[in-house]
Amino acid sequence: GQQVMQIPQYQHVQEGEDFTTYCNSSTTLSNIQWYKQRPGGHPVFLIQLVKSGEVKKQKRLTFQFGEAKKNSSLHITATQTTDVGTYFCAGKAAGNKLTFGGGTRVLVKP
Amino acid sequence: GAGVSQSPRYKVAKRGQDVALRCDPISGHVSLFWYQQALGQGPEFLTYFQNEAQLDKSGLPSDRFFAERPEGSVSTLKIQRTQQEDSAVYLCASSLGGTGGFNSPLHFGNGTRLTVT
Numbered sequence: 736g737q738q739v740m741q742i743p744q745y746q747h748v749q750e751g752e753d754f755t756t757y758c759n760s761s762t763t764l765s766n767i768q769w770y771k772q773r774p775g776g777h778p779v780f781l782i783q784l785v786k787s788g789e790v791k792k793q794k795r796l797t798f799q800f801g802e803a804k805k806n807s808s809l810h811i812t813a814t815q816t817t818d819v820g821t822y823f824c825a826g827k828a829a830g831n832k833l834t835f836g837g838g839t840r841v842l843v844k845p
Numbered sequence: 846g847a848g849v850s851q852s853p854r855y856k857v858a859k860r861g862q863d864v865a866l867r868c869d870p871i872s873g874h875v876s877l878f879w880y881q882q883a884l885g886q887g888p889e890f891l892t893y894f895q896n897e898a899q900l901d902k903s904g905l906p907s908d909r910f911f912a913e914r915p916e917g918s919v920s921t922l923k924i925q926r927t928q929q930e931d932s933a934v935y936l937c938a939s940s941l942g943g944t945g946g947f948n949s950p951l952h953f954g955n956g957t958r959l960t961v962t
Contacts, residue, residue, distance in 0.1 A: 741887075766948060777936060778888065780950040823887050827948065832901060835880075835887035 737762045739826050741836035748814045749844050756839040758807040758824035766827050767807045769798060773820040816843050849954035851937050857960045858927045866922045866957045868937030876942025877920050879912055882934045894920060895942060927961045934958050
């Protein structure tokens with residue numbers, strides 16, 4: 736069945752630095768969504784990407800959908816302590832359910 | 846209410862007991878989903894409703910798991926004869942949905958943490 740993998744599993748980053756987390760699907764996706772889950776909380780929707788090569792920005796967060804619609808990335812610039820949490824991508828292949836990746840756990844060192 | 850409401854927040858069950866987990870979605874949301882999240886893992890799909898119709902239950906791990914949404918609003922996830930491997934957080938999510946249920950953003954509740962002893 737469809738698999739979604741995220742790397743890295745853990746991301747330790749110094750406050751103020753940039754980093755990127757990656758999401759790869761075993762199948763071509765019709766869309767991909769990103770969620771953030773704070774420690775002890777529930778996943779909260781961040782963004783959805785639909786078009787091949789699409790790039791969307793939310794303040795310091797930049798989301799990209801790959802040309803082949805099988806991968807995506809999230810780039811965070813000037814990391815802040817408020818960025819702490821786990822970032823999940825969730826992909827939908829045509830006719831299939833929304834499958835979540837294992838997440839990237841972000842820890843920020845002040 | 847303003848968001849998806851789940852109850853109870855915490856449930857401790859002895860192995861072999863039956864449990865029922867409740868989800869109250871956002872008013873007007875057509876689609877409702879149940880996910881299981883083990884510690885340190887991503888949410889795993891269990892089942893999906895569009896109104897009262899259960900359109901996909903492919904993620905239910907065994908016939909001990911049963912979900913219903915009889916009036917197209919509140920949903921209940923029932924687990925019979927609980928086992929230790931059922932221990933996890935059970936997340937409910939709703940979306941505006943419709944025929945493209947999985948194309949709409951999911952709004953998650955706070956989850957029910959089930960511990961089976």
